[in-house]
Amino acid sequence: ARSYNITLLPGDGIGPEVVAVAKDVLSFAGALEGVELRFQEKLVGGSALDATGVPLPDETLDEAKGSDAVLLGAIGGYKWDTNEKHLKPETGLLQLRAGLGVFANLRPAAVLPQLVDASTLKKEVAEGVDIMVVRELTGGIYFGKPRGFGTNDKGDDIGFNTEVYSASEIDRIARVAFEVARKRRGKLCSVDKANVLEASMLWRKKVTALASEFPDIELSHMYVDNAAMQLVRNPKQFDTIVTNNIFGDILSDEASMITGSIGMLPSASVGESGPGLFEPIHGSAPDIAGQDKANPLATILSAAMLLRYGLGEENAARRIEAAVTETLNHGFRTGDIYSPGTTLVGCKRMGEEVLKTV
Amino acid sequence: ARSYNITLLPGDGIGPEVVAVAKDVLSFAGALEGVELRFQEKLVGGSALDATGVPLPDETLDEAKGSDAVLLGAIGGYKWDTNEKHLKPETGLLQLRAGLGVFANLRPAAVLPQLVDASTLKKEVAEGVDIMVVRELTGGIYFGKPRGFGTNDKGDDIGFNTEVYSASEIDRIARVAFEVARKRRGKLCSVDKANVLEASMLWRKKVTALASEFPDIELSHMYVDNAAMQLVRNPKQFDTIVTNNIFGDILSDEASMITGSIGMLPSASVGESGPGLFEPIHGSAPDIAGQDKANPLATILSAAMLLRYGLGEENAARRIEAAVTETLNHGFRTGDIYSPGTTLVGCKRMGEEVLKTV
Numbered sequence: 001a002r003s004y005n006i007t008l009l010p011g012d013g014i015g016p017e018v019v020a021v022a023k024d025v026l027s028f029a030g031a032l033e034g035v036e037l038r039f040q041e042k043l044v045g046g047s048a049l050d051a052t053g054v055p056l057p058d059e060t061l062d063e064a065k066g067s068d069a070v071l072l073g074a075i076g077g078y079k080w081d082t083n084e085k086h087l088k089p090e091t092g093l094l095q096l097r098a099g100l101g102v103f104a105n106l107r108p109a110a111v112l113p114q115l116v117d118a119s120t121l122k123k124e125v126a127e128g129v130d131i132m133v134v135r136e137l138t139g140g141i142y143f144g145k146p147r148g149f150g151t152n153d154k155g156d157d158i159g160f161n162t163e164v165y166s167a168s169e170i171d172r173i174a175r176v177a178f179e180v181a182r183k184r185r186g187k188l189c190s191v192d193k194a195n196v197l198e199a200s201m202l203w204r205k206k207v208t209a210l211a212s213e214f215p216d217i218e219l220s221h222m223y224v225d226n227a228a229m230q231l232v233r234n235p236k237q238f239d240t241i242v243t244n245n246i247f248g249d250i251l252s253d254e255a256s257m258i259t260g261s262i263g264m265l266p267s268a269s270v271g272e273s274g275p276g277l278f279e280p281i282h283g284s285a286p287d288i289a290g291q292d293k294a295n296p297l298a299t300i301l302s303a304a305m306l307l308r309y310g311l312g313e314e315n316a317a318r319r320i321e322a323a324v325t326e327t328l329n330h331g332f333r334t335g336d337i338y339s340p341g342t343t344l345v346g347c348k349r350m351g352e353e354v355l356k357t358v
Numbered sequence: 359a360r361s362y363n364i365t366l367l368p369g370d371g372i373g374p375e376v377v378a379v380a381k382d383v384l385s386f387a388g389a390l391e392g393v394e395l396r397f398q399e400k401l402v403g404g405s406a407l408d409a410t411g412v413p414l415p416d417e418t419l420d421e422a423k424g425s426d427a428v429l430l431g432a433i434g435g436y437k438w439d440t441n442e443k444h445l446k447p448e449t450g451l452l453q454l455r456a457g458l459g460v461f462a463n464l465r466p467a468a469v470l471p472q473l474v475d476a477s478t479l480k481k482e483v484a485e486g487v488d489i490m491v492v493r494e495l496t497g498g499i500y501f502g503k504p505r506g507f508g509t510n511d512k513g514d515d516i517g518f519n520t521e522v523y524s525a526s527e528i529d530r531i532a533r534v535a536f537e538v539a540r541k542r543r544g545k546l547c548s549v550d551k552a553n554v555l556e557a558s559m560l561w562r563k564k565v566t567a568l569a570s571e572f573p574d575i576e577l578s579h580m581y582v583d584n585a586a587m588q589l590v591r592n593p594k595q596f597d598t599i600v601t602n603n604i605f606g607d608i609l610s611d612e613a614s615m616i617t618g619s620i621g622m623l624p625s626a627s628v629g630e631s632g633p634g635l636f637e638p639i640h641g642s643a644p645d646i647a648g649q650d651k652a653n654p655l656a657t658i659l660s661a662a663m664l665l666r667y668g669l670g671e672e673n674a675a676r677r678i679e680a681a682v683t684e685t686l687n688h689g690f691r692t693g694d695i696y697s698p699g700t701t702l703v704g705c706k707r708m709g710e711e712v713l714k715t716v
């Protein structure tokens with residue numbers, strides 16, 4: 001039997017609940033396809049801070065690097081919000097992404113027919129939306145140097161960051177995006193602010209240059225402010241979007257909210273080689289943590305992405321996705337996606353229902 | 359009689375059409391309130407490039423600086439899209455903003471009862487939305503240095519920009535925003551990415567510090583990715599938003615699209631002293647330029663903002679706003695906001711209808 005080591009990073013807030021449920025589903029779907037999965041659980045984020053004083057202990061990064069794939073819950077919470085930068089849960093997540101070299105973050109935002117009413121957009125606008133945002137994840141203003149605090153020549157305090165991209169960083173993320181578009185509907189929209197920023201001008205130049213290697217893909221460019229509008233105006237115009245780290249952060253969240261069900265949305269972060277990082281796009285939701293109210297489907301679908309993109313186990317991935325669809329068809333809903341006429345269930349019960357249909 | 363000098367900058371695309379119409383409305387509303395307005399028209403953007411080789415001729419900036427207020431149409435077009443940075447129409451606009459020192463950009467996004475169906479959001483979500491985005495306009499990554507192109511230590515080409523804010527830049531924009539919130543519903547949401555960026559950490563610190571001077575204002579903070587989501591999920595939660603230049607660019611466009619009628623939305627950019635800059639938030643729409651199809655109402659409403667914020671002529675401003683409301687109540691619509699049962703008109707005719715009711 002094929003066997004893999006999976007690092008589980010439950011993290012903070014609702015993270016542990018949703019990861020526990022997703023782990024069972026992952027395990028079972030694997031077993032049914034003859035795949036053995038071994039799990040190691042480690043600390044990251046606020047819970048790591050509390051236990052060890054740092055948001056990403058070496059032990060966690062080492063374990064993650066040595067494994068075949070990493071499944072993360074969520075990190076952060078009010079408790080640590082005013083911490084200094086190196087003691088923020090978010091810093092642990094950024095260190096993990098950098099440490100694993102997972103430069104390509106794939107964030108699907110699709111409106112499921114069963115949940116079209118959950119969108120705040122009109123039905124005819126939301127229906128059929130199926131977008132993949134490919135976000136650059138280990139470069140740009142998140143990691144650029146110099147950064148920090150100082151004083152300017154007037155003696156005034158300043159805070160500063162550097163948005164920087166190199167040709168090869170752009171090239172490798174664009175390549176991933178073209179490949180992704182090829183497996184989808186063949187349309188790629190590159191989003192930048194090339195009318196103002198030099199970093200974006202280089203971005204546009206490199207993406208444009210690469211297009212000749214992908215003659216079957218229809219490439220377009222859009223300014224980020226316009227993209228933020230077009231996602232609201234007519235989200236169906238988009239297939240695959242590729243953009244930098246900060247614009248991707250903003251636009252992928254906007255796109256996810258267009259679906260109306262961010263408790264449903266998974267993500268995959270992959271690098272050149274080495275283990276990928278798989279996580280729901282929702283946050284740690286401290287206000288409902290520990291109450292068995294969280295929607296585990298985003299993490300369960302992240303587990304499916306882990307099987308597909310992380311391990312190449314397409315059959316097991318499909319099993320999970322089909323089980324989620326069937327569970328929704330059976331009418332089970334957590335609070336975030338509940339509507340009259342469906343059956344309200346908690347996190348655990350939702351997991352059990354998915355398990356039944358895997 | 360009070361008299362003022364107004365610089366008109368029609369710019370590119372539909373700019374000249376909408377400015378011509380707005381000028382007549384401005385003139386007439388002023389006259390009715392005993393205000394004499396003298397107009398000087400100058401070049402900016404692509405049309406300035408074509409005529410003079412630069413996107414902001416000295417003559418234009420000098421005239422603007424010496425006047426009491428500036429009304430701009432729109433700039434840009436496909437024709438100049440691939441120009442080098444210093445020869446882009448957008449660069450002319452940025453130079454104008456910097457030259458006038460208009461650091462505070464006020465962008466209202468309100469859903470008019472007559473146009474609620476124009477929004478792609480469900481009626482119950484869009485109805486009653488009334489947001490003011492206060493965007494910092496002369497700092498941050500748009501102007502930060504160092505910026506440019508180079509090579510990194512691996513010999514790879516790079517493009518880079520600097521996001522930088524000083525304490526006093528943050529202080530002055532936050533002050534404007536608190537004042538604006540005070541004249542509205544008393545709620546201010548400051549948007550940043552303080553969980554990752556040092557520039558945002560200083561931003562949050564300074565905005566928070568200023569709150570003690572405005573005890574009557576309810577201040578909250580939100581990360582930019584969350585703000586992009588919340589604008590779609592529940593835009594009514596927002597009253598006044600204050601944010602940096604690039605986040606403001608993205609979020610104000612997103613907010614404007616939530617109203618569904620960006621052809622209706624004006625903006626005002628003001629500084630410490632000196633003339634303010636007033637412009638519709640829509641672009642130059644080269645595809646419909648010269649066809650008498652453009653919606654002049656955003657520019658007409660920008661003229662109202664010019665009277666209010668630029669000249670302190672509140673009565674004349676109100677006249678224009680009331681005239682726009684009445685014209686909509688009479689059922690006149692340009693193509694962008696047309697719906698069955700209303701009367702489709704062109705740019706000029708719309709202007710005439712507004713004039714009739716001023």
Ligand SMILES: CC(C)[C@H](C(=O)O)[C@@H](O)C(=O)O
Pocket residue numbers: 076090093094249553554583
């Ligand atoms: C928690 C935060 C650092 C993170 C980011 O900005 O990348 C999150 O918003 C995300 O999108 O995964």
Ligand SMILES: CC(C)[C@H](C(=O)O)[C@@H](O)C(=O)O
Pocket residue numbers: 195196225434448451452607
């Ligand atoms: C044209 C462009 C430079 C400008 C900006 O980014 O500020 C525009 O998008 C705006 O928002 O006024």
